[in-house]
Amino acid sequence: MSRLRRIGLTGGIGSGKSTAASMFRELGVPVLDLDRVGHAVTMPDSEGLKALVQAFGERICHTDGSLNRRALADYCFADAERTAQLNSIIHPLIWQQEELWLARQQADYALIEASVLLESGGASRMDQVVVLLADESLRLQRVLSRGRHDKTAFRAIVARQCDDAMRRRLASYIIDNNGDLAALRDQVGRVHTQLLLC
Numbered sequence: 181m182s183r184l185r186r187i188g189l190t191g192g193i194g195s196g197k198s199t200a201a202s203m204f205r206e207l208g209v210p211v212l213d214l215d216r217v218g219h220a221v222t223m224p225d226s227e228g229l230k231a232l233v234q235a236f237g238e239r240i241c242h243t244d245g246s247l248n249r250r251a252l253a254d255y256c257f258a259d260a261e262r263t264a265q266l267n268s269i270i271h272p273l274i275w276q277q278e279e280l281w282l283a284r285q286q287a288d289y290a291l292i293e294a295s296v297l298l299e300s301g302g303a304s305r306m307d308q309v310v311v312l313l314a315d316e317s318l319r320l321q322r323v324l325s326r327g328r329h330d331k332t333a334f335r336a337i338v339a340r341q342c343d344d345a346m347r348r349r350l351a352s353y354i355i356d357n358n359g360d361l362a363a364l365r366d367q368v369g370r371v372h373t374q375l376l377l378c
Contacts, residue, residue, distance in 0.1 A: 184282055185289040186305065187375060190297035191312030191347070193329075193337045194319030196357040196364060200312055201293045203368040210285045214274055214294035214302075221273040222247045231269045236262070257340055271300060278305075288376055298342050298350050308352035308378070310371055313344055315358055 189204070189211075191197050201211045221228040224246050232240060232252065240252040256262040282290055291310075294302055303309050314322075316338065323334050348354065353374065355367045 184285055184287065185307045185375075185378070186282060187289050187291050187352075188297045188303055188306035188309040189291050189293045189312070190295065190309065191314070191357075192316075192319060192341050192344075193295065193334065194322040195312040195314045196322070197293055197295065197312055199361070200310075200355060200357070200364060200368055201291060203365055204291050204372060207369070207372050208287065209289065209291050209372065210287050211291045211293055212278060212281050214278065214292060214297075217274050217277045218270060221270065221277065228270065228273050232266070235265055235269060267300060275305070289378075296341065298346060299340070303350050308375070309350055310353045310355060311347045311351035312355045312357050313347065314356070318358060 189197060189201055198213075201213065205211050220226075222232065223229065224244075229241075229247055232247065236252070236255060240248055240255060242248045252266070256266040278292065289307075292302075292306065294300075297303055297306070297309070320331065320334055323329050324331065329337070353371045355364070355371060357364050357367075
């Protein structure tokens with residue numbers, strides 16, 4: 181049996197990755213959200229959390245011992261060496277779960293949704309990459325409407341993510357998500373059809 185094709189789905193914060201992923205799911209495509217996997221491998225008592233605490237100390241935990249993601253981000257992303265160390269701990273754990281999940285899927289292709297797919301070098305593990313693009317002002321508006329981040333947090337996340345020029349360069353398919361849901365659904369459908377024909 182041939183290896184299941186893995187298609188990366190990525191884009192900047194507020195670009196609509198999760199919405200597009202749900203539309204691919206509706207078309208019968210299995211979707212793995214690597215951000216969720218990243219949370220799962222750092223749950224309390226997990227090997228991932230133990231390794232992070234060993235590397236960065238108790239400062240990255242809440243008082244109950246669970247991971248304080250904001251403290252981890254603030255501590256690690258302020259320093260390139262610590263960022264690299266964080267990635268060297270977390271990425272292999274995520275990739276291991278990705279492989280286990282892929283082995284259970286039966287489909288024409290599987291979608292791997294990841295916010296930092298390009299920044300982490302993850303595109304090299306993909307057969308093709310679908311990138312969502314949207315104007316930064318619209319992305320900010322979407323993020324603020326969700327209420328999880330303020331403008332300062334949004335800017336900090338954007339600064340850690342690659343720019344649209346790099347996204348365009350590494351994309352196999354580009355979905356422009358500056359329009360409404362109907363326009364997004366139409367583009368997802370077209371990309372899906374093209375992927376089935378590959």
